[in-house]
Amino acid sequence: MLDLQFIRDNQDRVRKAMVDKGIGNDSIVDALLKADEERRNLITQTQDTQTRANAAAKEIGILMKDGRKEEAQEAIIENSRLKAELKSLEDGLRSAQEVVDQLQLEIPNVPHESVPVGRTPDDNVVDEEWGEKPIFGFDALAHWELIDTLNLVDFDRGSKVSGAGFPFYLGAGARIQRALTNFFLDEAIKAGYLEVQAPLVVNEDSARGTGQLPDKEDLMYEAQRDGLYLIPTAEVPVTNFHRDEIFAAKELPKRYCAYTPCFRREAGSYGKDVRGLNRLHQFDKVELVHLVRPEDSYAALEDLREHAENLLRKLELPFRRLLMCTGDMGFTQAKKYDLEVWSAGQERWLEVSSISNFESFQARRMKIRYRDEDGGKPQIIHTINGSGLAVPRIVAALLENNQQPDGTIRVPDCLVSYFGASSIGHVRGSDISAH
């Protein structure tokens, strides 16, 4: 949510943002400004009337105390008229306010000046590629084939028990995910993040706070009876942790890491895009969240990005970084990077991290503020978050990139102690034969 004053003062930038992001149309801005003007007019009138009514009520109190009953009675009658007037003013104000509130939620965040203008994913800028794509002397398999051979994941029974996109992970398949999760958390803790375990369901206010509502209901599973949503990412509970709070300046920055399963309803496309571990309705992820002063947010964005990239380097996975264009970056972001990992069996890039600066857009909705050392009014903070990292796609890439001629999978050095072995399926089936 953008500041109303900002929208008033920067109409052109806001209109351009909507065009560049390809969201709505700028008649919303006109409607908003008109409703806002009406709202402010009504506020002025309403408050003016209230001032008079308050004065009258006070006067009546004094008259009553002095025992001047008749004068008081006259004043009461007089004041009743004011009250009726007030009623209609308030009704008008309420509906004007509703219009403003609703339209304000329909205006997207303004992209940072460094963000390329573009319409489609093709307009995203590839910032950097790192690492060597592996070259095999044999036919490289896709991870779903490797998974089958090594019996790491059971998709069919997942479908039976829950539905498509809810797999069971078995034996080494389960353990490699646990190893990755622990590795990610430990790295984050080393970097100074505070680990949190968050609720996996949130209420409507929280979903609105981080921008999942309104309009993105379809993204989330809903427990309607209890008014709760399954979290699509730990970003939602972790950022809302500080909703409606005012920090002292010295308390910032706040940096949190959280491992949670993530639930996504998104229908998505069919075929290869959703094959295997590429796209699931439930997946594990470690999320990183920063709450910072406004002037620090772009440095924090780079810091988080660097952290996530280092994880990929340690995992020895080739990856590239995309700077997302205006049309592909989303409603709430001011600037966003995607990290994509090379998956050698499928010969495609898989998104494993999305790192965004929301500036004050989320924090304004959540009323997360801080007070500067100099005192003065509380100011809205900035929020940044990013994955560090999404687990199943890392597994997919790891399986595909590290497959060996003998059918085993090499485990990267950084994971060996977490995983407890230097390869998966070294003795064919030994990990899972017990099952």
Next chain:
RNA sequence: GGAGAGGUGGGUGAGUGGCUGAAACCACAGGUUUGCUAAACCUGCGUACCUUUUAUAGGGUACCGAGGGUUCGAAUCCCUCCCUCUCCGCCA
């Protein structure tokens, strides 16, 4: 799930219809003074919005869990909802 109690400013906590945006204390910030692992005293100290032809300034309105209602006037009375605590039951 059953029964009861309660939700006031950063904290504790007064306040049962008008002079209370809210006492007091603590915490915090600034100042004075004495000086020595600090104390005493003074002052300040909620948020949002509107507005004043533009100010680290003034004026106004709203907010005492949330939303409605009664009243000329509500933190104070009524209704609904949410939350917290205690006891009982159940339970990883």
